[in-house]
Amino acid sequence: MSQPRNAFYAQSGGVTAVINATAAGVIETAAKHRRHIGRLYAGRDGIVGALTEDLIDLSAESRATLRGLRYTPAGAFGSARFKLKGLDQNRAEYERLIEVFRAHDIGYFFYNGGNDSMDTALKVSQLGAELGYPVTCVGIPKTVDNDLPLTDCCPGFGSVAKYVAVSTREAALDVASMARTSTKVFVLEVMGRHAGWIAAAGGLAGEKAGDPPQVILFPEITFDEPAFLFKVKQSVENNGYCVIVVSEGVKGPDGKFLAEAGTRDAFGHAQLGGVGPVIANLVKEKLGYKYHWAVADYLQRAARHIASKTDVEQAWAVGKAAVEYAVRGMNAVMPAIVRTSSRPYRWKIEPAALTDVANVEKKVPRNYITADGFGITKAARTYLQPLILGEDYPPYENGLPAYVRIRGKAVKKRLKTQFKL
Numbered sequence: 500m501s502q503p504r505n506a507f508y509a510q511s512g513g514v515t516a517v518i519n520a521t522a523a524g525v526i527e528t529a530a531k532h533r534r535h536i537g538r539l540y541a542g543r544d545g546i547v548g549a550l551t552e553d554l555i556d557l558s559a560e561s562r563a564t565l566r567g568l569r570y571t572p573a574g575a576f577g578s579a580r581f582k583l584k585g586l587d588q589n590r591a592e593y594e595r596l597i598e599v600f601r602a603h604d605i606g607y608f609f610y611n612g613g614n615d616s617m618d619t620a621l622k623v624s625q626l627g628a629e630l631g632y633p634v635t636c637v638g639i640p641k642t643v644d645n646d647l648p649l650t651d652c653c654p655g656f657g658s659v660a661k662y663v664a665v666s667t668r669e670a671a672l673d674v675a676s677m678a679r680t681s682t683k684v685f686v687l688e689v690m691g692r693h694a695g696w697i698a699a700a701g702g703l704a705g706e707k708a709g710d711p712p713q714v715i716l717f718p719e720i721t722f723d724e725p726a727f728l729f730k731v732k733q734s735v736e737n738n739g740y741c742v743i744v745v746s747e748g749v750k751g752p753d754g755k756f757l758a759e760a761g762t763r764d765a766f767g768h769a770q771l772g773g774v775g776p777v778i779a780n781l782v783k784e785k786l787g788y789k790y791h792w793a794v795a796d797y798l799q800r801a802a803r804h805i806a807s808k809t810d811v812e813q814a815w816a817v818g819k820a821a822v823e824y825a826v827r828g829m830n831a832v833m834p835a836i837v838r839t840s841s842r843p844y845r846w847k848i849e850p851a852a853l854t855d856v857a858n859v860e861k862k863v864p865r866n867y868i869t870a871d872g873f874g875i876t877k878a879a880r881t882y883l884q885p886l887i888l889g890e891d892y893p894p895y896e897n898g899l900p901a902y903v904r905i906r907g908k909a910v911k912k913r914l915k916t917q918f919k920l
């Protein structure tokens with residue numbers, strides 16, 4: 500039996516309501532595998548913590564804090580949008596990572612993120628082998644955008660989907676009550692980047708034809724202004740009001756986002772946001788209806804109070820599976836959620852190769868969107884419905900959720916060299 504080696508866990512990219520449940524799954528499972536995993540460290544601000552040798556000593560956290568991670572939203576250790584470029588373009592960053600891993604005897608790397616992070620985990624596994632310092636790298640899925648391939652869904656999505664469906668249903672009741680003499684159109688902007696999964700989830704708010712939301716705008720469907728305005732007018736004439744869910748990633752016929760903030764993140768992604776008011780103004784200008792709009796923004800991905808129980812359970816399960824794969828020596832894999840039945844929803848976890856996952860974006864298929872491009876089909880409902888099932892309320896104190904904050908004790912640095920970001 501070889502000596503146990505230490506493990507490093509990092510959160511990456513946009514955070515979710517349940518990413519800390521995954522961390523809890525990793526932490527609790529690692530504790531059961533002490534013959535393989537010695538100490539478990541977390542990166543302060545994700546991979547940046549590894550590059551700057553800023554590791555968090557998880558053994559210094561209280562049991563209560565570690566237990567509380569399961570119901571605390573956002574990234575407890577800090578997340579980062581920091582892209583490690585290709586090996587040939589920026590070998591120094593990968594070498595630094597391996598140098599830090601070597602200094603702390605890290606033999607297991609758990610990278611909890613989306614498409615780009617799967618690519619990084621894959622590259623680290625390749626370079627470690629090349630530099631004679633093998634590291635077992637396991638990517639752990641997470642993204643509210645739900646755009647990773649080979650997994651039924653991505654932890655984080657089910658909870659955003661539930662928040663958006665619940666909020667759409669509630670706001671629709673509000674606008675319906677005001678419509679005769681006041682607001683006729685309500686617009687909710689949701690996240691999702693190039694994939695319309697979150698927008699599609701808004702469709703769960705309605706159950707039969709004509710129910711709100713009457714219009715969903717997907718990034719997968721090119722925005723058609725006349726068809727959109729006709730649909731809104733028709734809804735107001737038939738129902739008295741119209742509820743619109745719009746994805747931040749909707750593009751016009753010119754291929755440009757309807758709203759782009761003009762900034763880009765470290766991955767080169769355009770910062771999106773602001774399409775809600777653009778759509779609302781268009782309605783006012785062309786149809787004259789009074790409107791309200793809301794941008795769900797961080798509210799949607801931080802909404803742990805209304806998280807989906809299914810999502811929380813899946814988030815925890817992928818963390819657990821990641822550790823089990825690692826101690827079995829499975830390298831460059833990602834625990835994927837496999838649906839075995841929709842009604843009742845049944846799922847299991849199986850490994851997927853990182854080479855098949857990295858940098859692939861899964862969009863909403865055309866058969867999930869109605870022929871007119873403004874709604875979801877039965878097939879979409881069958882897929883989406885189980886993902887929002889169940890509630891998993893956090894404990895409350897003084898009327899507010901009692902979330903935890905980590906102590907964040909730093910591991911003593913062992914390297915003399917510093918790394919400039």
Ligand code: F6P
Pocket residue numbers: 512513580613642643644690691692747764770771800
């Ligand atoms: O990638 C997940 C996501 O929530 C996207 O839906 C959204 O466009 C983006 O993150 C926002 O990222 P940030 O918080 O870095 O601006």
